[in-house]
Amino acid sequence: MIVKNILLGRRGNVVTIEPTADLAAAVKLLAERRIGAVVILGADHRIVGILSERDIVRALAEHGSTALNEPVGQVMTRNVKTCSEDDTIESLMGRMTAGKFRHMPVEEQGKLVGIVSIGDVVKSRVEEIEREAAALRDYIQQ
Helix, strand or coil: CEHHHHHCCCCCCCCEECCCCEHHHHHHHHHHHCCCEEEEECCCCCEEEEEEHHHHHHHHHHHHHHHHHCEHHHHCECCCCCECCCCEHHHHHHHHHHHCCCEEEEEECCEEEEEEEHHHHHHHHHHHHHHHHHHHHHHHHC
16 A cells, blocks of 8 residues: 555645744644644745644743744754655555654655655554455455
Protein backbone atom coordinates (compact mmCIF):
# COMPACT_ATOMS: atom_id res chain seq x y z
CA MET A 1 0.00 0.00 0.00
CA ILE A 2 1.18 3.52 -0.77
CA VAL A 3 0.55 6.97 0.71
CA LYS A 4 -1.69 7.95 -2.21
CA ASN A 5 -4.26 5.41 -1.00
CA ILE A 6 -4.47 7.10 2.40
CA LEU A 7 -4.91 10.52 0.82
CA LEU A 8 -7.77 9.54 -1.48
CA GLY A 9 -10.64 11.92 -0.87
CA ARG A 10 -8.58 14.16 1.43
CA ARG A 11 -6.90 16.49 -1.07
CA GLY A 12 -6.83 20.14 -0.09
CA ASN A 13 -7.59 19.45 3.54
CA VAL A 14 -4.12 20.22 4.91
CA VAL A 15 -4.23 22.70 7.76
CA THR A 16 -1.47 25.30 7.49
CA ILE A 17 -0.41 28.48 9.26
CA GLU A 18 2.14 31.23 8.61
CA PRO A 19 5.36 31.38 10.64
CA THR A 20 4.46 34.87 11.85
CA ALA A 21 1.23 33.75 13.54
CA ASP A 22 1.51 33.60 17.32
CA LEU A 23 1.57 30.31 19.16
CA ALA A 24 -1.80 31.04 20.78
CA ALA A 25 -3.42 31.17 17.33
CA ALA A 26 -1.79 27.86 16.41
CA VAL A 27 -2.99 26.25 19.64
CA LYS A 28 -6.53 27.46 18.94
CA LEU A 29 -6.33 26.11 15.38
CA LEU A 30 -5.16 22.69 16.57
CA ALA A 31 -7.96 22.54 19.14
CA GLU A 32 -10.67 23.67 16.71
CA ARG A 33 -9.60 21.19 14.03
CA ARG A 34 -8.90 18.43 16.56
CA ILE A 35 -5.48 17.73 15.04
CA GLY A 36 -2.02 17.17 16.49
CA ALA A 37 0.13 19.16 14.07
CA VAL A 38 -0.03 22.01 11.59
CA VAL A 39 2.24 22.61 8.60
CA ILE A 40 4.00 25.98 8.44
CA LEU A 41 4.17 27.51 4.97
CA GLY A 42 6.47 30.34 3.94
CA ALA A 43 5.69 33.21 1.58
CA ASP A 44 6.37 30.97 -1.43
CA HIS A 45 3.89 28.35 -0.15
CA ARG A 46 6.74 25.94 0.56
CA ILE A 47 7.03 24.00 3.80
CA VAL A 48 9.28 25.83 6.27
CA GLY A 49 8.30 23.90 9.37
CA ILE A 50 5.78 21.86 11.27
CA LEU A 51 4.29 22.58 14.68
CA SER A 52 3.20 19.64 16.78
CA GLU A 53 1.74 19.32 20.24
CA ARG A 54 5.21 18.29 21.41
CA ASP A 55 6.70 21.56 20.11
CA ILE A 56 4.07 23.49 22.05
CA VAL A 57 4.73 21.57 25.26
CA ARG A 58 8.48 22.19 24.92
CA ALA A 59 7.92 25.93 24.39
CA LEU A 60 5.60 26.15 27.40
CA ALA A 61 8.05 24.21 29.57
CA GLU A 62 10.90 26.50 28.55
CA HIS A 63 9.15 29.91 28.51
CA GLY A 64 5.92 29.45 30.43
CA SER A 65 2.72 31.08 29.24
CA THR A 66 4.65 33.90 27.55
CA ALA A 67 5.49 31.36 24.83
CA LEU A 68 1.92 31.78 23.57
CA ASN A 69 2.89 35.26 22.33
CA GLU A 70 5.88 33.95 20.37
CA PRO A 71 5.66 33.57 16.59
CA VAL A 72 5.15 29.99 15.43
CA GLY A 73 8.41 30.32 13.49
CA GLN A 74 10.31 30.46 16.79
CA VAL A 75 8.78 27.26 18.12
CA MET A 76 8.25 25.03 15.06
CA THR A 77 10.36 22.08 14.01
CA ARG A 78 12.39 23.26 11.03
CA ASN A 79 13.84 19.99 9.80
CA VAL A 80 10.62 18.62 8.35
CA LYS A 81 10.66 15.09 7.00
CA THR A 82 8.32 14.68 4.05
CA CYS A 83 7.21 11.84 1.85
CA SER A 84 5.65 11.43 -1.58
CA GLU A 85 2.37 9.82 -2.62
CA ASP A 86 4.31 6.86 -4.01
CA ASP A 87 6.10 6.03 -0.74
CA THR A 88 5.02 2.78 0.88
CA ILE A 89 3.26 2.62 4.22
CA GLU A 90 6.01 0.31 5.48
CA SER A 91 8.69 2.89 4.71
CA LEU A 92 6.70 5.61 6.51
CA MET A 93 6.27 3.41 9.57
CA GLY A 94 10.03 2.95 9.73
CA ARG A 95 10.85 6.61 9.18
CA MET A 96 8.27 7.86 11.67
CA THR A 97 9.36 5.37 14.31
CA ALA A 98 13.06 6.10 13.85
CA GLY A 99 12.51 9.86 13.82
CA LYS A 100 10.02 9.77 16.72
CA PHE A 101 7.45 11.97 15.00
CA ARG A 102 3.77 11.36 14.35
CA HIS A 103 2.96 13.55 11.34
CA MET A 104 4.50 13.67 7.89
CA PRO A 105 3.61 16.15 5.15
CA VAL A 106 3.22 14.72 1.66
CA GLU A 107 4.86 16.66 -1.17
CA GLU A 108 4.71 16.24 -4.92
CA GLN A 109 7.01 18.38 -7.08
CA GLY A 110 7.70 20.68 -4.13
CA LYS A 111 3.99 21.25 -3.40
CA LEU A 112 2.18 20.24 -0.24
CA VAL A 113 -0.58 17.78 -1.20
CA GLY A 114 -1.44 16.17 2.11
CA ILE A 115 -0.34 15.03 5.53
CA VAL A 116 -0.42 11.61 7.13
CA SER A 117 -0.35 10.73 10.79
CA ILE A 118 0.98 7.65 12.48
CA GLY A 119 -2.66 6.78 13.15
CA ASP A 120 -3.37 6.83 9.40
CA VAL A 121 -0.35 4.64 8.76
CA VAL A 122 -1.20 2.09 11.46
CA LYS A 123 -4.87 1.93 10.39
CA SER A 124 -3.82 1.34 6.79
CA ARG A 125 -1.38 -1.38 7.76
CA VAL A 126 -3.93 -3.14 9.99
CA GLU A 127 -6.48 -3.12 7.16
CA GLU A 128 -3.88 -4.54 4.80
CA ILE A 129 -3.00 -7.34 7.25
CA GLU A 130 -6.70 -8.14 7.73
CA ARG A 131 -7.19 -8.40 3.94
CA GLU A 132 -4.17 -10.70 3.65
CA ALA A 133 -5.44 -12.91 6.49
CA ALA A 134 -8.91 -13.14 4.88
CA ALA A 135 -7.35 -14.07 1.54
CA LEU A 136 -5.27 -16.80 3.21
CA ARG A 137 -8.34 -18.16 5.04
CA ASP A 138 -10.25 -18.25 1.75
CA TYR A 139 -7.37 -20.02 0.03
CA ILE A 140 -7.06 -22.64 2.78
CA GLN A 141 -10.81 -23.33 2.83
CA GLN A 142 -10.92 -24.09 -0.89
